[in-house]
Amino acid sequence: MPAYALRFVQYLDLMLLFGLPLFSWYGLRRTVPGGDPWLPLPRSALSLALLVSAVFGVLLTGIDVVFKTTEIMGMSITELDRASLGWYLFETGAGRAALARTALLIVLIAFLGWQSCREERSFFSPLVTALAGCALLTLAWNGHAAAGEGAPGVLRLAAGIAHLLAAGGWIGAIAAFLMILLRRSTSAKSNSPQLLHQMLQAFSGPGTIFVGVLVATGIMHYGDLTGWSAAPLFHSVHGKLLLVKLALFAAMLSLAALHRWRLVPRLEQEILAGDGTRSMHALRQSVAIEAMIAVLIVISVSVLGTFSPHG
Template sequence: MAELSPYALRLALYAVLMLLFGRMLFVRPGLPRGVSLTLTVIALVLVITDAVTRLSGVLGISPADIDGETASWFLAGTPVGEAGLLRILGVLAMLPLLAINRPVQGLRRLALLALSASALASLSWNGHAAAGDGFGGTLRLGAGMLHLLAAGAWVGAIAAILQLALRPQGPRLRERTRELWQAAHSFAVPGTIIVATLAMTGTYTYVDLGGSVQNLTGTAHGRWLMIKLGLVGGMLGLAALHRWRLVPALAVSIRGGWQPRPLRSLRHSLACEAVLALLVLACVAVLGTLDPVA
């Protein structure tokens, strides 16, 4: 794991922590703990690997040469290390809560939601959002954290609705399709809020870092950002298709004579949106390593 490329490691870290947070946020009460427990174990491996990789890169030494004193200095004496320690402790604290052999709900779910949100928000210290001092730096960092949480909410919603869409229907076809419709239909308002939050925080951060329209075509960061925005535009197009065409068509199918086509169309569209979300995160993994103005 320690030999993952920096981009692959960043992509995996963002994807898993967003899925953890989004799953706790959007999957219905009483969710089975198995998937979340597996994601948490994977997240623990990734956050430890990320901390070791960053310390190794800072000092220019092999991970095998890191001793306890050096690790303590990094985790307790640097902002990036403290954020990494917060992630590690947050993910560790999730394990015993998920180890309880009961559906996740109530106060336990709220605690898991808070811990997963903290772990995800701490990734702000891994990118440009942490590059600032004073009040302006605090605003930038806050915008970065809010951007991550909104993105995690969107990724989690896609995963939750897709999970409902891909369930074996069997004899409960009509009931399970109605559950899918309710989940997709109820996401309309939260989805609008999430998109607005992403747009505002993303624009603020880019401008605050010195980005401009000219930089969108004149720098590597700008070109990658344009690719990311194009992919996000595709996700927005699919979201609009869900809201105005596919979800209403599913409702008509439930109320009237059953037709399999609306369910199949929604499944395919959700799968495409999930692929686009993964490609957006791949762009984010690259963007965090590039200078917005160079």
């Protein structure tokens, strides 16, 4: 159970670390001149949250390295020595990925701290998103994605990396919209519904790309692991957990469709009628449910990676 919890926290932390600045950078570029910047949190609070998340990511990586080394070597933590730790870090793919992740997060921490001290308005630069994205993709070496060899192995790894980045972008957007909706619920500004409608429409394009990548890479990954057989879905622990994940993903897609084809058009109609509070309330509830489902999916992913598709 501690191993599953550690994997879950690692995945969620790095997905938010990547997804939130990606959303913020995109939102700042789309903001109407003179309008509110579409940040999930006030600038200072968001910068602090990202900084804490990056530091937390380094700590989680260190704990993960210790746990995996002792597990592989069959020793207790008190018996862990420098030679065993060095073997894991430099001789295994997961260990080298952990080293790369740590280096990327340290650079990100330094950059975030430097930018916070300068208080520049260009804080959410592409570099923040790129560093966080590279740290996130190193998690591909913690699961089945890095288990292949040769050209098929490279393709499997590329699909795993794309899946991670798309998931991080989507989960980051859900978290960002939830934060924005909760903030706007206490806002007295009359243009809140209009700005929300503008951002929902603007993000429909990237959201569609995220979903498309998740579906395509998920199908590719499953076919690669199972030889395109449906039997493992019903005769293995991995398959049954995957069915749970697919059911949760289908629920998220249903909510996304509800947003795009019903709630957002209804919000537009209410705005034209001079209101929008009812639709904002409905969106707030729907996005909160979507966020809870996203957390459940990350939990299922953290467990899935530890089971064999055929076991």
